[in-house]
Amino acid sequence: THYEDPSIIADSTWDMVVDWLAAGVDHGLADLFIQSNIPEHAELHLLLSMMTPIGWLERVPSYKDQQEK
Structure with a gap:
């Protein structure tokens, strides 16, 4: 890039x-269409990317280590 x-x-x-x-x-x-020309596209991505099920997080070793500390 x-x-x-x-x-x-x-x-x-x-x-x-x-x-x-x-x-x-x-x-x-x-x-x-050009995604960067549509601000709502980036906003929607941000909102949807913040929605991670807790079960997925509990399977991530680095997350588990952080929770234990």
Whole structure:
């Protein structure tokens, strides 16, 4: 990735769209959008990523070690 130069990322985004269309993605059936242009997309990811079942956490060794301390 090229975080220091956003123009490279923007160019890569359009290159990726061209690749998908060339691979056969039907633009009439598929909704293609740039996730970073939709703030709600990042907000939804943040909210959903905070929902981890406690059972999953209890199976993680580092979490168990932290709980024992």
